[in-house]
Amino acid sequence: MKSYFIALILLFTGISVSAQDQYINDSLNIRKIYDMSLLNGKSYAWLDHLSNEIGGRLSGSYNAQQAVEYTKAEMEKLGLDKVWLQPVMVPKWTRGEREFAYVQTGPGSTRNVNITALGGSVATPAGGTKAQVIEVQGLEQLAEYGRENIEGKIVFYNRPMRADLIHTFEAYGGCVDQRYSGAKEAAKYGAVGVIVRSMNLRLDDFPHTGSMSYGDTPVDKRIPAAAISTNDAEYLSSILKIQKDLELYFKLNCEQHEDVQSYNVIGEITGSEYPDEIMVVGGHLDSWDLGDGAHDDGAGVVQSMEVLRLFKETGYTPKRTIRVVLFMNEENGLRGGNKYAAVAKEKNEDHVFALESDSGGFTPRGFSITANDTQFNKILSWKELFKPYLIHYFERGGGGADIGPLKGGDIVLAGLRPDSQRYFDYHHASNDTFEQVNKRELELGAATMASLMYLVDKYGLENISNDMVEMPD
Known part of the structure; x- marks a missing residue:
């Protein structure tokens, strides 16, 4: 029929x-x-x-x-x-032993945060890296701060994926440059490390890795790079508004073969x-x-x-x-x-x-x-x-x-x-x-x-x- x-x-x-x-x-x-x-x-x-x-x-x-x-x-x-x-x-x-990080707001006052090394990152020194943090919303903002404000610090890239974009791959594409090129660009201004907000639309405690590149940065000028969970990115951003001189410690044990x-x-x-x-x-x-x-x-x-x-x-x-x-x-x-x-x-x-x-x-x-x-x-x-x-x-x-x-x-x-x-x-x-x-x-x-x-x-x-x-x- x-x-x-x-x-x-x-x-x-x-x-x-x-x-x-x-x-x-x-x-x-x-x-x-x-x-x-x-x-x-x-x-x-x-x-x-x-x-x-x-x-x-x-x-x-x-x-x-x-x-x-x-x-x-x-x-x-x-x-x-x-x-x-x-x-x-x-x-x-290889990633090596599990990464470790904490935020220090004062003597003996610390809070652990969830991080993971970005794929291809160099390791931190054996004792880890500890420095003050400067928060930016993207690669283009580095030039606004300049070397005088970045040198010796850890750059914290905190531009989130846009939640208003229905096509989530567009949201990903809109901020993944921070992960891929963040360390290469921050090193030009004398940064000692990079922390990148995870490419994730929800707030949780899972840090998200991914590939990164140093481009033509000399090996001895390369700085360690890690992703931080979205919950901890929110925490770090909020506490920086109150205490700009806080310090972040992180240790990576990765190796390129x-x-x-x-x-x-x-x-x-x-x-x-x-x-x-x-x-x-x-x-x-x-x-x-x-x-x-x-x-x-x-x-x-x-x-x-x-x-x-x-x-x-x-x-x-x-x-x-x-x-x-x-x-x-x-x-x-x-x-x-x-x-x-x-x-x-x-x-x-x-x-x-x-x-x-x-x-x-x-x-x-x-x-x-x-x-x-x-x-x-x-x-x-x-x-x-x-x-x-x-x-x-x-x-x-x-x-x-x-x-x-x-x-x-x-x-x-x-x-x-x-x-x-x-x-x-x-x-x-x-x-x-x-x-x-x-x-x-x-x-x-x-x-x-x-x-x-x-x-x-x-x-x-x-x-x-x-x-x-x-x-x-």
Whole structure:
């Protein structure tokens, strides 16, 4: 009966019965993908192992190597046409013993505060660093204070993420320069250390790490840098208003080592009709070391693996080569993404589409897409197929850091966009753990990714034609 009514609609709107048949067929195939993911998914079990049996996977660490071996073995079990490791040299930075800090307002009057070293920071002197604090709201304010007010002090960057921005990644982008370049810039004014407000939209006691860079600062001029929890940032800011001569003590024990060899983990199903056209789906295998990297980016890793498993289990034979890439070293170097793109260029591989998941394992909302007008409009023509799954976000935008180096020519880059409102509660912090990931939300994301991959593979993105139409409301 439902098909009869659809046929009537199509008849009166001038859409062919052939288009109707294709729409119904695609709708059923996508339903099969979602059913398989929700009823018989593997992504949550894979994430359980990555998170609870391996844990945080900082580049160059033993855990990162364990993750390489585990995911390679699991992909081999899927019966893919090819699974291999792609060598890549990555930085190795270790945190050392747990960081310690306190605020001193007078002789014998101290309060401990929660901090964590920023990734790539140098250590403090063996006895720690203790100095007065100057609070600024951003890099640009350093020049206003000048060397005379900064030299010998600890710079406290306290510009918060904007809570009024609905797109939380915009809020993150609006203040992450403090973390990345704060130490480099403060050192120019003679600061002895840097404390950065955690990139977090809520008030809590979890300090959030992340990458930072000294740029071309000489090694002997580099100063230690740490993040402070949002609750303690609020405390420090409030007490500074009352007592500007208070002192902050902090001790970091981190160390930068020589680069070590690691690997991107790659598996593929060879295309049945266009094997030289390559479609990539992926996430990054490394994580920070404070939690177990369940949202960032264990979720993206297992969702990407699940895409190929869903194709195998549902019996779908791709026309194009579908390749899953688990990138190493996104967090503190992007070496894996750059290496993959460099090898692809050397081999003159034809990459036509790349999809990345690196925004957490929350409820999927849709995709951000980098494409020309024709390509973007073709993807929009499939939007109605996603409507039953409450997927509505199809917007122009970036695809993701690891697939970014592939940009060029006619390749389309896309990123899964889950609901991001809670993402920065966990991002780069010790509470980014397995129990924070909802099984159903993770599985919905995997199915959503597989559905888009299916449509791109089936119809291509070269042009818009009547082989796929948007169904009327």
